[in-house]
Amino acid sequence: MKKSDFYFDLPQELIAQDPLEDRSSSRLLVLDKNTGELSHHIFRDIIDYLHPGDCLVLNNTKVIPARLLGEREGTGGHVEVLLLKRKEADVWETLVKPGKKCKPGQRLSFGDGLLKAEVLETVEEGNRLIRFEYEGIFEEVLDKLGEMPLPPYITHKLKDKNRYQTVYAKYEGSAAAPTAGLHFTRELLQQIADKGIKIAYVTLHVGLGTFRPVKEENVLEHHMHSEYYQVTEEAANTINETKRKGGRVICVGTTSCRTVESAADEQGMVQPGCDNTEIFIYPGYRFKVLDALITNFHLPESTLVMLVSALAGREHILHAYEEAIHEKYRFFSFGDAMFIADLKGEK
Template sequence: MKDFKKSDFHFELPEELIAQDPLEDRSGSRLLLLDKNTGEIKHQIFREVIDCLEQGDCLVLNDTKVIPARLLGVKADTGAAIEVLLLKRQENDIWEALVKPGKKAKPGAIISFGDGILTGEIMDVVEEGNRLIQFHYEGIFEEVLDRLGEMPLPPYITHKLQDKSRYQTVYAKYEGSAAAPTAGLHFTKELLSLIEGKGVDIAYVTLHVGLGTFRPVKADNILEHHMHSEYYQVTKEAADKVNGAKKKGKRVICVGTTSCRTLESATDENGILREGCGNTEIFIYPGYRFRILDGLITNFHLPESTLVMLVSALAGRENVLHAYEEAIRERYRFFSFGDAMFIG
């Protein structure tokens, strides 16, 4: 297998093509169709994705819910501004978090949010400089967070989102993500209903998206990159639907790289999806043999990112980079609030 360098997945993206706001109509974004075998490209509107699906196919969605994980507070003793990004809940209201500026967040420091409605004590410094924070509050943590927290938008989105629900899929159910599974943002309840009416099975899995999703690949040799760990769950119902589609010779199409990584993590070497939960650090790059996935609906990703590498594993690096060139030429919108691709 060829050794890939990070630079093999580079492309030049004009800054003005980075979408800063979601479209008013979720399903009105553009959709680039890429044939993974021939590299052939077609252009559609997202709601026409229904034409790409056939009766008996299984569409897999990630029903994780983004929490308003960005908290702006002050250091209790000095009043210095501190920003906290919640990453992972441990136990007893202890969270692993990213804290800026880190030098002011030494163990023992107390941070106050919302004039003391919520306080957090730094307990420890862990891997990659993250902090463990013990929170104290009255009432229900989720309600306090909803009141004080902001959506943790990706670093390339430069202003605050007015409507929190637009960084949430219409089927989001289980809280725990620090970032949205953005390919799912294009679906409306009406479109999902039409897809089901066509005889397409819809299966829901859960993967709580971590901020590692935005972490750049630093190693020149991509095999030296260490993936972040994310929690996933596959129910018996979802496993039965996916395995049923495969048994009938139908396709399994994942919505987003998170659904893809969940399925590929939970599928055994015989191509059977197993119910269960766990943590995955799966890194998919060209040369990877997919166990269960046939097609993918995904947004356009950052140059040199693990997500571009995953898409290249499915459709071939040359095909993907050519499709990205075409998308740039056609002025598609990129990244979280941007347009989508159907790879099949």
């Protein structure tokens, strides 16, 4: 399986730079995963495709304002630090620019000394372990000084940083948003619950590796980044009960999908607990839990395009993307959405 099998030509102007005023008014392309049949809708129409007894799985991770701009002590040179993963209370694995000038022992300062740091060591892929020093509560300092770490393809500055959070974001730890969830409003979630659809919340802290391109032409040689997830007993019970009663498990976003598939045993029962996952889902994968997926439109040749191709088949996905491009759907984080499911009998 080659990386180039998942290539498509995407016009630059279709990359959404700003979120829509109303989250649920984005467009929705519905794809029958078996037949490849397509239909066009508005996102809030998703409720028509959800049935009593189904379970919607949402990732309630919260994006931290993980981008810090500061200076190197001694030289005053500019430095940018991106928080990737907390290792201990005040020690983080980070991505630092310019990395070459931030060797172990280098002291850094942010916000006129409100936050200080020291580079401890270099770890894999050139990342740095950094220890932070501050007065008070780290999260409050970060909220004051940090910026949202928007994906590299978004060049506009975000006016309201809450627009890069889902309305149900709860547990801080992500360097990127689980973007399929950005389309939901509280009102829409309430309507879904009122219709008899169960909602299960899981947590997967999204790492920046989610934007890392696949470099190897042979897809099987690609190594996935590790991400921390947690599934509560309540969420596991809700999902397993849905399966037992014949309802569908519908994941919102590839992160929710990767969480439930990582937490499932061979019988397809989701086990509560927490762990790190490097699961890589590509065509040929047999889904143990997921029945349907709500997702955004992804980058060419990305692991996310490979994941949706595992669910609906590469040909159906590439055809759907071709249609989306023709109809000028908006792509990536602030873009439009797809619903991929077995739709037999639904019109």
